[in-house]
Amino acid sequence: MAAVNRDNMEEVKTDDGSPKIKPRPIVRLGIFLIAHSPIFSVVFSAAGVLALLLLPLLAKNTYISENALMPGSARSMLSNQDVSDGSKLVKDIKNFRLNHEGQGVEVQKLIGKYMSDMGAEVSFQKFHPEGNQFHPLHFFSSPDSYALEENVSCASYGVNVAGIIRAPRGDGKESIVLVTPYDFINGGDYESLSLGIVSSLFSLLSRVTWLSKDIIWLVADSRYGDYRPVAAWLTEYHSPSFKVSDLLKCDELNTADNFRRAGTMAAALVVKVDGRSERFEDTLSIYAEASNGQMPNLDLINVVNYLAVHRQGFYVKVEKVVSLLSSSWLQIFGEIFEAVGKLAHTLNPDWNFGIPAADYLEGSATLASSLYSQALGIPTGPHGAFRDYQVDAITLKISPRFPPDSKTRQHDFFLRGARLLEGTIRSVNNLLEKFHQSFFLYLLTSPSKFISVGVYMIAFALLVAPLPMVAASLYIDGCKALTNSTHNPAENLKSWKWLDAAKQVFALHLLGFIVTLLPYFICQVPGQHSPRNRSIMWGTTSSSLLLITFVTIPGFSPFSSRLHGTNWAVLKSVTIAAAFIGLCLMSIINFATAEIGALLLVPTCLMAQPIKPALRSRRVKSLLGAFCSLVLVTIGFPVMFFALSKGLLGEGLVGLSLGGEFWTWLESLWAWKSATYLYIGMVHLPCWLLCLCILFHPS
């Protein structure tokens, strides 16, 4: 698609060159498209939005792509003895916690003792919970070992426990990781159930003979959040720091020289148990989104889903936006699609693309959640830390249907949970190489349905297709207007007329870059500031920078009246080209961000027109166009959009504290190294400013 459009863009500029040669068909097609660009841009954008809405219909059923996985082909070897081991651990921890109310590391030691009793190598690791730090250039780099601050206090630190079972058939070069986040200080009863499940499994794995990859069981100290302990452990695992940390001296637990490793990780499973399931069955929620919208290989999700549904009888779900389930307009769309599907089915029984409206609603709610969490670029659980090291990982959150103190039910629950994990580990154990067969780029519409990259890219491509077309046609118009208006033979730079506009676009993008980096310096301002004050600081500095640019560079401001400046059509054309490049780039880094950004940016860029002539002409059509572009530009402002989406999500619009909230939101983006922040600062904001310039262009 993009290639064709580029062709179009290229051809435009030839058609004023040599009219004698009859152009090739593709050139003629390009010229045709550009000549009718307004119609086509409307058609293409509408088709893009429609294709996005159609995506739940186009979802395919998942299938296991890697043959070696063979999920569920072996009989489970988990015995009641293993499960009672697990139950015993849970009970011990509970009793221990009742008797000892303290900060110490006794619980960790207890777990460590259990692990070593099962024949595992045990190691403890201390880590320091880290605050948010703004690393502007860390978006693309690999996670490196964090430089430890010198003044580490003993007041706050966590201790992870890791046990490793060496595989009898392995060479110690590969491993599978099981993670159970557990808050050792105030973890609830449900949380300790996850320890029970994994320890049942661990007890089994310590004596099986088929294991060819080492098993690591990490009990992550989740008192400072789930993510941080896992990330700290992974950092130590992959890039150890050789500095002697002060943390070592904090208590009697000696962790020096005790860290154990077990080869590259083939996969990782994070197991969590929380709350009671509202449904009749036990519920298993799968979380897969890692930072910057990266997903684990689809095969991993497939295996877990297959085993959970067909072997253990869990109800499997993925996250969805609940508010969308009750939205009436989606309901209407669903009914229309259903009717169309039925109609098509009556016409030709082979056309089976219709799905019931309820399914459609479910699918789009899940899709929306999938898009949203990928677009934010914030991992949805501790599995995100693994993705940074290219390890496929998912979080399994299991909600049992019984209260935590029911003994008999607990036994059954442990059995099923551990069997699910056993089956998964057995499948992964079969693998000879990394997960690579199935998809990495996909969106989920339900645990067993997915949309692959080839399908969802169509929606995006249709959405951005008008940009190069309109850019080309505007470029031609603008050039013609320039040649007509100047009549100056000195103006001999025939093909370089766009340079002025490009300068302006470049300057604004540079400004966007500076504004993007500003928070780093604002964070360095001494003293404690509330997020609101910081956001005000940020706002004032950036707007004053903008004003300085407008004042210092002559002929730059949209408000100055000058005779010969850049023609707005050329300016818009270059703006659109820049937006196109930015969106295409972002679609490769993080598709979901680019899709949502395109939904905002494409109409804004396409509609932007100087409002002065529209006001002067006083025609209804042009007034309407001006009004639309004004509205779009208002919505397009990131803060505004943030406020609107907050309002839509039902948390109510807030006044001045909005800036503070926005700041906190951005802070969370930095903390997770989300490329979305870069997109907002370096693509969206400059393009929005340029649209504003066009809007108030004195033409």
Added chain:
Amino acid sequence: MVSVAEGYWLKQSLQSPYAGSMYHGSPLLLSILGPLTTRRIEGKSSHHLCSLVFVIADVLSALLLRATGQKLQKAYRLNLSRLGLLTSLHDRVILPCGDIAALVYLWNPFTILSCVGLSTSPIENLAVIVSVYGAVTRRVPLAAFGLVMATHLSLYSATLAIPLIFLLGYGLDAPPVKKVLQTRHVGVETTGSTSDVSKQNKLTQTTQLFSWRTVLHFVFWVLVWSSYVLVLCSLSLKQYGGLEEMFKRTYGFILRIEDLSPNIGVFWYFFAEVFDFSRNYLLIVFNLYILLTGIPPLAFRLKHRPCFLAFAYLAFSSILKSYPSVGDAALYLSLWALFVNELTDMEHSCFIFCGYIGFSLLSPVMHNIWIWRGTGNANFYFGNAMGYACFQFMFVEKSVNAMLNHDQALKKATAEMTKN
């Protein structure tokens, strides 16, 4: 630079600098830059010193470019006035192409990137620019020295010999000789003033005749310098296998495309995929392709514009090089900027510009997706490299086209003048 450090370390430890797999450059570069890789000033790490050297090299190149541009600009003005076009197009602005070229070189993101990345390309670029500058100012030994050094550092610069010979033989860039002759006749008929005629005679003589003496002089100096460089190399490599080893490890390495680690060129992927038994055949084919399709046609078509020919060769070789770097792009882009006056009517400039920006931003992203995230694969990155190569080709093609069109336009304008 990492490889230079390795080579230097190997040499220090009394081994051949080519014993490791990394270093494949010249031994002279090693003895100049090598000490810098280990020295530290006041606790700062060693690469500060190296980058200082590169910055100096870049600034020198920019200065030389500026001087070259001023020469070319003068020549351009002279040519226009000789053709009698300057009066008719009196208000035609002649852009200060030297300044533009120097600025393009210094502010080019590619230059900055190659400097930050501690690539040795600033030094190679400096050698190339020295040779062009020497030829433009007719300092034959300097030109020969630049050529020899450039060839010594990277083999592909050897193609520059042709434009340099043209430059020394025919003089600076000018419209084709025929047109000058044409106007001379016109000039004789219309003005008839003796002083004018004699002056124009002189001018045409300098442009028309191929001055064999200068060229022979140049060849002589090239021989002198190259034997000098070879002697130095053999001295420094005496214990480690001598010159034969050097040729095998530098030029052989370039021609046989041994290192298949990904770069922005197009060959690594191809030779990583190719079957072993057809490898030699394809090597011959590709190297001949560069030699036969690129060099002679351009030489015939652009022999009246040797500097532009040098640009075309550099751009062409930077596309089809076995180990290209962004520094090469910086070099040919700045040489291209020397001809802004002639190339004002270049087609598709906006499109090509956007393509350059797009692909140069896309390439690190693709690399990241492939190497770090593991969600993409080599095809993504290679597709990007191919797109980049396509844009470079388009850029060269459009520039050459624009240059020929410019000559045509000059011819037309002259013809009109004669009619009137």
